[in-house]
Amino acid sequence: MGLLSNLLFFPVTGPVAGIKWSLGKVQKVVEEELTDDTAIKQDLMELQMQLELGDIDDDEYARRESEIMGRLRDVRAWRERLGKATSGGPVRVARDTDEE
């Protein structure tokens, strides 16, 4: 029904619906890229492995580690801005009784 009515009323609702959809989609993709740290953590583990195997030296490690830390901080900043949970950092125990 949804698709059919979109097609039938194409000149009126089609483009509008389409634009909404694609903006929503773009927004979602952008959000996912900004807030997903899985790939960054994978890179960090690979970097540590390379150091342990002697493929890279300490200087090279330090240089690439600081680049990865920068990316992690960016992701954390975006997660905070978009109201998503972040790992690490301060936690406060939720108490049964309100006392603060």
Add this chain to the structure above:
Amino acid sequence: MLEMSMTEATPPAGVEGGKYVYCIVRSDRQREFGSIGIGGGQRVFTVAFQDLAAVVSDTPIVIYDPTRENVLAHEFVNETVMKEFTVIPMSFGTVFRSEDDVTELLRSTYQAFSDVLEKMQDKIEFGLKVLWDRDKVVATLERENDEIRRLKDEISRHTTTSTYFARMQLGRLIDSAMEELSSRYVSDIHEALKPVAVASRSNKPIGDRMILNAAFLVDRAQEQAFDDRVKETSRKYEDVLAFKYSGPWPPYNFVNIKLKLEKAD
């Protein structure tokens, strides 16, 4: 295994008074572990509730980056505490706003922590990563696998009608032979270590040379036996596989404590 509801605090940057938590142990008296804490050798001590204690050091309320230096400091404290205690490790970067909050965590999850400590009593973790040299493996396969060798010969002598197709087929053959070989090695290694371990867990291999990235939970009484078995197995495969063996670790891979963060409002 254990979920706790926590509220995320907005950090007033740089404010002192926070506690970095490394692990939970059973101890009914105050303990000191020296100036080995994260953030440049902070004093490491215990915060107790009844017979449970959190191993902590003072910290400003900040988010710690998982740099090698920070991660090693976190691990070193746990290693030190492990020499005397069975530990429940906390994940890297866990900071509480005050000592009271730490006590509250211990109080509200007393039973759960006690149960886990009971289960982990005298258990330690070992890490085992196994790597191979892809080029060497391919060379061996080309030598020893009849089907692969024949196809390779045909390609080099141009006896096949389509070299392109034959190459594709060769690539596929090598891929599947490697996959088969890798899973055979992995299951052989697991079989060898199973009798001396309590449990094992396979993690995703890191990079393209690794075929096994596993953690083993081992009873302290079996530590020597496990060690011997790993060395024996690594000798058996020393021509083809490189074993990277580490530990003892706290049971990071077998205790899963999720501090669920909730937005404070």
